[in-house]
Amino acid sequence: MRFVRYGEAGVERPGVLDSVGGLRDLTGVVSDIAGEALGALLDIDPEDLPKVPGAPRLGPPVAQVGKLIGIGLNYYDHAAEVGLPPPDEPIVFMKATSSITGPNDPVYLPRGSQKSDWEVELGIVIGRRAKYVSDADALSYVAGYTIVNDVSEREFQAERGGQWTKGKSCDSFGPIGPWLVTPDEMGDVQALDMVLDLNGQPAQRGSTASMIFGVAHVIAYLSQMMTLHPGDIIATGTPPGVGMGMKPPRYLREGDVMTLAIAGLGTQRQEVRLDS
Template sequence: MKFVRYGEAGAERPGVLDGAGGLRDLSGTVDDIAGDVLAALPQIAPETLPVVPGAPRLGPPVGRVGKLIGIGLNYYDHAAEVGLAPPKEPIVFMKATSSITGPNDPVYLPRGSEKSDWEVELGVVIGRAAKYVSVQDAMSHVAGYTIVNDVSERAFQNERGGQWTKGKSCDSFGPIGPWLVTPDELGDVQALDMVLDLNGDAAQRGSSASMIFGVAEVIAYLSQMMTLHPGDIIATGTPPGVGMGMKPPRFLREGDVMTLAISGLGTQRQEVRQDS
């Protein structure tokens, strides 16, 4: 099933897509797509639910996200394009949850930004708490999957000391959605095509098959260090084609438009604006 949250920012309502792609209201069944609901997402025929009229804004498909965890340099071909050796263990960083926005909301360049970049990523949403889980058991803790654009200010990230979190956490730097897709509908999570276009031109092209550390391995690894709670989201890394890897490098400017897609997970579209 494909679950969504729709409506104005901060007042989103739960919904689900029917077989024809229409939006149905789920608020009579659950209060939100968040917390413990993610451990047992409702199994209901969407056609029995009220139709949502018009074309409302889509928000992040998961509410009350506790942690937004990033995995760096997790694609062999992306590591090669930026001239770095594949890591021996997953590189882990945090994105502030205040960066989270809807899949089609604008991305705002922060003051002083010179090197803001794009990264299409597979997002893994935790459904059941995971602590000290094995690789074999890891996937049973997944509620579903979504798209994350891990927007990154590279100068903040790499040139201002400290940790990557500085360049990853700016307001609007975490578009998520449009849908939360359950594992049974998505199929093989390690065989998904991933694309990002900039102003209609191809930028990123890749596949989740090129991950250094697969989804199950990432979940198991993180669970040895922290409990993963329902609603936590893991952004599992990006394929090649980021602006930092281009020759010469190309970074986001006001007026740019990013369009992202992953097989079975829908599309995102963000216009780039300058933060006031």
């Protein structure tokens, strides 16, 4: 099933797509797509719900996100393009939840930004409390999957001391969506094609098959260090084609348009603007 949140920013309503892609209102079933409700999404029949007219804005498909966790350098081919060896263990960083926006909302370049970059990523949404779980059991804790654009200001991230979080957490640097897709519809999550186009031209092309640490291992690994709660989101790394890896590097500018897609998870589109 494919779940969404729709409406103006800050007042989104829960919804679900029916068998022909129509939007149905979930307000009478759950108050929002968040928390414990994420563990009971498969019990919903969209065909019995009211249709939503028009084409409303889509917000992030999960509300009340407690943690937005990133995994760095998690693709063999991406590590190669930036000239770094594959890590021995997952590289973990945090993105501020205030960076989260809808899948088609603008991305705003922060003041002074010269090196903002794009990263299409598979997002894992946790559906139930996970602590000290094994690789073998890890996928049973997943509510669904989504697309995350892990927008990153590389100077803030790597040239200003401290941790990556500084370059990952600017307002609007976490577009998520359009859908939360339940695991039963996804098939093999380690065989998903991923693309990102910049201004209609190919930039990133890859597959989750190239992950260094797969989805199950990432969940299990993190659960040894922190409890994962329903609604937590993990961005699992990006394939090659980022601006930092181009020769010469190419970073985002006002007016650029990013279009992202992952097989089975829909499409995002963001126009780049300057923050005021």
